[in-house]
Amino acid sequence: MMISANRRQFLAAGAGFGALLAAPAIVRAQTDKVVNLYTARHYGTDDAFYSAFKAKTGISVNRVEAGADALIQRIAAEGANSPVDVLITVDAGNLERARARALFQPFNSEAIRARVPAHLRDPDDNWFGFTTRARVIFYHKDRVKPEQLSSYEDLANPKWKGRLLIRSSSNVYNQSLTGSVLAARGEAATEAWARGISANLARPPRGGDTDQFRAVFAGEGDLAVANTYYLGNLIQENKAEDRALIEKIGVFFPNQADRGTHMNLSGAGMARNARNREAAAQFLDYLASDQAQRHFAETNSEYPVVSSVPAPARVATWGSFKQDQLNAATFARNNASALQIMDRAGWK
Amino acid sequence: MNGHDATLIGNGAAVQNLHGSQQTAPTPRPTPNGAPRQASMARHRRFDAVQGAALVAAGLVVLPLITVLWSLTGPYGQTLTHLVDTILGEVLLNTLLMCLLVGLGTLVLGVGTAWLVAACRFPGSRQFEWLLILPLAMPSYIIGYAYMDLMAFAGPLQTAIRTTFGVSRGEYWFPPLSGVTGASVMFTLVLYPYVYLLARGAFVEQSACIVDAARALGARPFEAFRRISLPMARPAIAAGVALALMETLADFGMVQYFGVLTFTTVIFRTWFGMGDPVAAAQLASGLLIFVLALLLLEQRSRSQRRFSRTSRRARLFSPYQLSGWKAGLAFIACALPVTLGFLVPVAVFLQMQIKGGDAVLSEQFLTLARNSLLLAGLAAALITLVGALLAYALRVSQSPLTRGAVRFATLGYAMPGTIIAVGVLIPFGLFDNGLDTLMRTTFGISTGLLLSGSLAAVMLAYLVRFLAVATHSVSSGYARIGANLDDAARLLGAGPTEVVRRIHRPLLSRSLLTAAALVFVDVMKELPATLIVRPFNFDTLAVRVYNFASDERLMQASTSALCIVAVGLIPVILLSHSLRNEEGGPAPV
Numbered sequence: 001m002m003i004s005a006n007r008r009q010f011l012a013a014g015a016g017f018g019a020l021l022a023a024p025a026i027v028r029a030q031t032d033k034v035v036n037l038y039t040a041r042h043y044g045t046d047d048a049f050y051s052a053f054k055a056k057t058g059i060s061v062n063r064v065e066a067g068a069d070a071l072i073q074r075i076a077a078e079g080a081n082s083p084v085d086v087l088i089t090v091d092a093g094n095l096e097r098a099r100a101r102a103l104f105q106p107f108n109s110e111a112i113r114a115r116v117p118a119h120l121r122d123p124d125d126n127w128f129g130f131t132t133r134a135r136v137i138f139y140h141k142d143r144v145k146p147e148q149l150s151s152y153e154d155l156a157n158p159k160w161k162g163r164l165l166i167r168s169s170s171n172v173y174n175q176s177l178t179g180s181v182l183a184a185r186g187e188a189a190t191e192a193w194a195r196g197i198s199a200n201l202a203r204p205p206r207g208g209d210t211d212q213f214r215a216v217f218a219g220e221g222d223l224a225v226a227n228t229y230y231l232g233n234l235i236q237e238n239k240a241e242d243r244a245l246i247e248k249i250g251v252f253f254p255n256q257a258d259r260g261t262h263m264n265l266s267g268a269g270m271a272r273n274a275r276n277r278e279a280a281a282q283f284l285d286y287l288a289s290d291q292a293q294r295h296f297a298e299t300n301s302e303y304p305v306v307s308s309v310p311a312p313a314r315v316a317t318w319g320s321f322k323q324d325q326l327n328a329a330t331f332a333r334n335n336a337s338a339l340q341i342m343d344r345a346g347w348k
Numbered sequence: 349m350n351g352h353d354a355t356l357i358g359n360g361a362a363v364q365n366l367h368g369s370q371q372t373a374p375t376p377r378p379t380p381n382g383a384p385r386q387a388s389m390a391r392h393r394r395f396d397a398v399q400g401a402a403l404v405a406a407g408l409v410v411l412p413l414i415t416v417l418w419s420l421t422g423p424y425g426q427t428l429t430h431l432v433d434t435i436l437g438e439v440l441l442n443t444l445l446m447c448l449l450v451g452l453g454t455l456v457l458g459v460g461t462a463w464l465v466a467a468c469r470f471p472g473s474r475q476f477e478w479l480l481i482l483p484l485a486m487p488s489y490i491i492g493y494a495y496m497d498l499m500a501f502a503g504p505l506q507t508a509i510r511t512t513f514g515v516s517r518g519e520y521w522f523p524p525l526s527g528v529t530g531a532s533v534m535f536t537l538v539l540y541p542y543v544y545l546l547a548r549g550a551f552v553e554q555s556a557c558i559v560d561a562a563r564a565l566g567a568r569p570f571e572a573f574r575r576i577s578l579p580m581a582r583p584a585i586a587a588g589v590a591l592a593l594m595e596t597l598a599d600f601g602m603v604q605y606f607g608v609l610t611f612t613t614v615i616f617r618t619w620f621g622m623g624d625p626v627a628a629a630q631l632a633s634g635l636l637i638f639v640l641a642l643l644l645l646e647q648r649s650r651s652q653r654r655f656s657r658t659s660r661r662a663r664l665f666s667p668y669q670l671s672g673w674k675a676g677l678a679f680i681a682c683a684l685p686v687t688l689g690f691l692v693p694v695a696v697f698l699q700m701q702i703k704g705g706d707a708v709l710s711e712q713f714l715t716l717a718r719n720s721l722l723l724a725g726l727a728a729a730l731i732t733l734v735g736a737l738l739a740y741a742l743r744v745s746q747s748p749l750t751r752g753a754v755r756f757a758t759l760g761y762a763m764p765g766t767i768i769a770v771g772v773l774i775p776f777g778l779f780d781n782g783l784d785t786l787m788r789t790t791f792g793i794s795t796g797l798l799l800s801g802s803l804a805a806v807m808l809a810y811l812v813r814f815l816a817v818a819t820h821s822v823s824s825g826y827a828r829i830g831a832n833l834d835d836a837a838r839l840l841g842a843g844p845t846e847v848v849r850r851i852h853r854p855l856l857s858r859s860l861l862t863a864a865a866l867v868f869v870d871v872m873k874e875l876p877a878t879l880i881v882r883p884f885n886f887d888t889l890a891v892r893v894y895n896f897a898s899d900e901r902l903m904q905a906s907t908s909a910l911c912i913v914a915v916g917l918i919p920v921i922l923l924s925h926s927l928r929n930e931e932g933g934p935a936p937v
Contacts, residue, residue, distance in 0.1 A: 042895040042899060066879040067766075067880070069623075073770050073880075078777050080781060167607070172620065172621070206526050211496070218500075218507065343430070
């Protein structure tokens with residue numbers, strides 16, 4: 001059980017370390033026909049998407065997946081020599097922060113401008129959303145009638161006391177939702193609303209989105225706020241033990257009478273110091289293509305941003321609905337204030 | 349009786365013993381024919397070289413921590429005021445409460461089980477010696493997912509209760525697994541082995557004479573434990589609890605999932621939610637200073653006490669033979685942490701794996717396993733080497749600068765991996781871009797990014813994060829090698845290199861092995877630093893668990909989770925093997 005290393009092992013280790021040091025240079029050497037991606041998307045199903053892009057264009061995709069904020073720090077630290085060509089996030093707030101730190105350059109694509117609605121694009125073409133996610137109300141069909149539901153604002157009504165499930169205020173989806181309420185109602189009303197939400201909770205916030213509607217099915221509460229694609233993915237996985245849940249959980253799109261349902265987006269932009277600019281432009285165009293849009297809709301139950309691609313059947317059965325067209329940049333700016341409001345309101 | 353000790357740390361313990369030894373070691377004794385002066389000069393050169401190397405290594409590790417602390421120079425924004433006005437009080441309370449609960453929990457579980465297996469014999473006591481280490485292989489976020497799945501209202505246990513007894517919500521009591529208490533229980537279950545390993549090592553090492561003397565004077569078993577064994581083991585126990593608490597403070601994944609607002613959660617809310625990385629770094633600096641203060645306080649509180657061993661050949665005192673209900677209780681006390689900390693979560697994930705796991709033998713999966721092994725292996729070798737260097741510097745150097753730098757360099761264990769990652773990104777980026785500019789202006793060559801985005805950056809992040817484990821482990825090994833041994837070797841004509849090669853290395857082999865094993869397990873489990881600093885297309889098992897779990901596809905995550913545990917078991921089994929052998933083996937000194 002002795003640790004002994006002879007000289008050869010030492011030399012081998014040294015050579016190994018040398019190779020590691022040179023690794024980024026090797027990646028950089030193959031400048032043509034690659035696009036380097038920093039992405040906050042973490043869906044296993046996206047692997048197939050990158051393969052499809054390679055098959056179509058011959059461009060291979062290198063990627064680093066991590067949280068968007070950390071990736072933004074990384075790009076900033078790497079500076080002018082950063083290898084990144086495209087940054088992808090799962091939240092509009094982060095796109096806006098990357099833009100504010102001048103980490104993007106305009107992509108100037110007619111195709112994207114023509115296909116992606118204006119409210120899902122940065123006015124100066126620094127980034128655009130390529131899928132959207134609806135944050136909706138899930139309800140138990142035995143205990144709640146859809147007629148009883150109306151809006152996010154109504155969830156703060158004391159009639160839901162002890163019946164509501166939603167995850168922590170640390171979650172970015174909740175920060176963006178609160179940011180959208182803030183944009184519509186102003187600060188004082190939003191704080192009162194957050195206080196009401198906090199008071200109506202069936203249990204202290206914990207777990208992920210799926211945990212919330214699972215708890216509704218089990219009876220821990222009657223309503224849950226979560227993103228639709230989590231239920232869509234459950235339907236797609238089609239496991240025997242989930243069938244009863246899928247049967248009993250209804251989807252309600254709030255605020256149809258006024259601003260529409262809150263949508264967040266997954267978006268992308270070209271990095272300011274992108275070296276593979278041509279490949280990056282092709283990749284961004286591809287994100288808005290029918291093929292890519294269909295992929296995200298089919299594999300991760302997200303809503304396409306392009307009107308020519310329909311949502312998959314399991315998602316379409318929830319019905320079409322009015323979407324909140326608030327510009328992503330607005331609620332991105334609101335995230336920080338939203339979190340402070342949630343802090344004051346005691347939303348854990 | 350080396351080795352169990354195996355273990356880690358011994359932070360203060362090692363340092364204290366070293367202080368003792370230094371009084372004699374560095375002073376050259378006069379010998380005839382004027383040799384001492386030469387020897388002394390050679391020794392000084394040697395010390396300077398060691399000191400230099402240690403300072404360079406410590407400096408490298410301290411760099412990312414300094415980057416974080418740099419934020420303290422301001423500006424102080426409105427974010428901090430807001431936090432102070434709203435949640436900071438509760439957050440501090442939660443953090444302190446969690447530290448208290450985890451501290452107490454690991455103390456009771458770790459010391460209790462260590463005492464039982466070291467001092468008592470009951471059915472299974474030999475097996476428990478190594479079974480009790482198993483939870484070490486379980487990452488805290490994984491155990492959190494497993495229990496949340498098992499114990500939630502919608503989980504199998506509560507559903508079974510409701511359908512069996514026909515009760516509904518609020519009509520029955522079920523232990524709630526949430527908040528500070530729930531998270532603390534989870535941490536305790538996976539972190540108590542640190543305390544157990546150290547405490548057991550200390551108990552086994554205690555001279556039989558002193559415990560037998562206590563017994564002869566009429567002390568009952570518990571009294572002998574409380575008044576003799578426990579105080580003597582205190583440095584080791586304190587070191588184990590300190591490690592457990594540092595891990596607790598650094599965790600983000602589990603507290604986030606459990607919805608607990610702790611200091612770490614607030615750091616990330618401030619950074620991610622409020623988009624204020626400066627305020628986040630200021631908070632992290634606060635955490636760093638808090639940990640430093642705690643460690644110093646603990647060290648001070650026992651600086652007056654010294655428990656040097658007189659004899660290394662200590663005979664193990666005769667264990668208490670337990671029978672009847674006492675044996676039963678002892679068995680349950682040892683079986684419980686193993687069951688809850690290891691068997692239950694493994695069973696939960698096994699059942700998920702059977703229902704709908706990943707394909708284990710796919711090419712992609714093998715790549716992940718290979719990457720994880722590569723990182724863990726490289727890191728174990730590198731960090732053990734640096735840890736040994738710093739431990740050696742602590743042994744031979746009296747310079748406050750060196751000692752301070754080494755102490756500071758091991759604080760990274762209490763820092764969240766994400767913060768360390770950014771602390772690595774910034775100086776590496778500055779270096780790379782600075783060098784690139786220099787090379788371009790002088791030679792017209794662009795060197796681009798050399799270190800940023802390489803595995804070297806990942807290794808530095810690991811070094812910062814896990815150096816404490818290796819340094820303390822080797823230090824505690826050094827504490828057991830008397831300074832007189834070094835002196836004897838020197839008098840017989842051995843140079844310092846030869847002393848290290850022929851005296852230290854053989855005697856430290858178990859401590860080095862322990863250090864490497866612990867770093868290996870820690871790197872297998874590590875997530876945030878890997879995630880952020882890694883090169884393109886470099887996935888590990890932990891990354892895969894994270895990807896699936898954050899997408900709320902736990903079943904698919906189960907395969908990689910089990911794999912991490914399985915690979916993490918290898919060094920744990922090696923460790924336990926060396927624990928079992930040492931009792932029969934010859935005493936090393």
